[in-house]
Amino acid sequence: MTVDRLMIEAVAAHPLFRDLPAAEQRAIAECTGETVFEDGAMLMRQGDQAEHFYLILYGMVALELHVPGRAPLVVETLGKDEVVGWSWLVPPYDAQFDARAVGMVRVLAIDAACLREKMARDHTLGFVFYQRFLPVIADRLHAARVQLMDIYSHPADYAEAPSAGKKRGKGKR
């Protein structure tokens, strides 16, 4: 398969793939294209087949959840060098979130079917891919849990309303 030299360089420059052997970088580049999304454009839609996943080169992407009758809920935003989407790795490959461009966004778009096929044929490629993807997923899962913890709140938010007695000297935030 012919592949653009610039695309190989773009893949090789990404932190996720930087230290991969050239053959693997080339294999990934064969499934990769560069795309621009205008402000508000959808990179993927909840429930649709995840045909691509993306590596952000520039801009910000919002992951949104839809609940009928409510405004979309932005659960997380992703920025430069981050990965958008891993549903393409998990059958039945349905996107779990909407992903929307916030401002102009430039990405490397990786064709999921193309890469899955290569990974099925070349288990070394499959292994290095999972090796890189799993920490990203673990990291994001951890962040999502911390986000649920409401870490900026004051303990008083969860305490009984305080009484208005007189006192001198104490201090907690």
Next chain:
Amino acid sequence: MTADPMIPMPFRVVRQRHELRNVVTLTLEPEAGGRFSFQPGQFNMLYHFGMGEVPISVSGDPAKRRLRHTIRSVGAVTHALTRLRKGDGVGVRGPFGAPWPLAEAEGRDVVLAAGGLGMAPLRPVLYAVMARRERYGRVTLYYGARSPADILYRKQLERWGKRRGIDVRITVDKATPAWRGHVGVVTRLMSREHFAAGNTIAMLCGPEVMMRFSAQTLNRLGVSDGRIYLSMERNMQCGIGLCGHCQLGPTFICRDGPVYRLDEVLPLMKVRGL
């Protein structure tokens, strides 16, 4: 500083500014005139006549004559303080405590990580850095708040981010439809690209759990415990190392803190897992 550190100096409220729900900033002037000097990171004991006394960090510009405190109403005394109006009196003892390491930060990149109201004790650092911007490398503020309505000093920070050579990165846990900024915990903003890890001083302020996660992330990005500072809070009474109320292991927060180097307090923090 008061002649007798146990006797509050009389100050008068010259301005009361509503910041957020339950949060106000008081601008104070000494009744006796003159200026109030402090170093970023220090706190005062604010005495509400008739209600009581609480420690509150100074949140204003160290170069300015007037004193500023940003106070969140959480209980009896803070509630009374947030209800003070222009012309009301308030007692001030201070400034107390160890400041942020601004001298050590000179010649280095500076990372500030604030969570919630933790932005208030860090604002004087930003004023001081902007006044002598050339002395510091890249300066990045990571600020996490619950929602857009909980972002303290929002307009001012956005202005500073555009014009004052500070990289201001704000994120919220829960976005509103109008919010076009970052969503996610504050640690998700942190990146190796924003600072030279080997030559960075980091200052963290917020709830302990937030500081814990921030320190862990900074460690992972290459900033060592010896270069990370944080501001600790505990109950206080005297504010000058006499009563023992604010004891943290072998130290007293009012005297040896509130700003500590992470490796000094790591074993003493309440939060598991640090």
